Amino acid sequence: MSAVKSPQEKKILSLLKDRRNMYGEIPHASRKNIKRGKQNQHQEERRTSNQVLAAIGTHLSEEQMVASEMMADAKATAHRLNGFKKFADRPLRDYLERQQLRRKRLGMFDIVETDKDAEVS
DSSP states (O other): OOSOOSHHHHHHHHHHHOEEOOSSSOHHHHHHHHHHHHHHHHHHHHHHHHHHHHTOOTTSOHHHHHHHHHHHHHHHHHHHHTSOOOOOOEEHHHHHHHHHHHHHHHTHHHHHHHHHHHHHO
16 A cells, blocks of 8 residues: 555645656657767767877887877867757646746636636726
């Protein structure tokens, strides 16, 4: 049996637990774009590492080669840290609040309120 007793408590917990995608994409597109984002990040890491390592020539000393390899690793790490990140969807409560604000901004609530005012008069 659930520890939550009242329907109001259940509703609050449901609004906090359920999630909605507020990024503005359809869910299937989001799933595909997560894979693409990871793929693009890895490709960018390889590209930057290869660009730095391509500058190494046979005429360089061993110290210069080691320094350029360390620079390649540092650049790859910087791209990894600033690269693609997944973000969790927002709670349903935030989504519903945003919808209500949007409806108020567009004047969708004004029609209902003016009808009530007309009935009172």
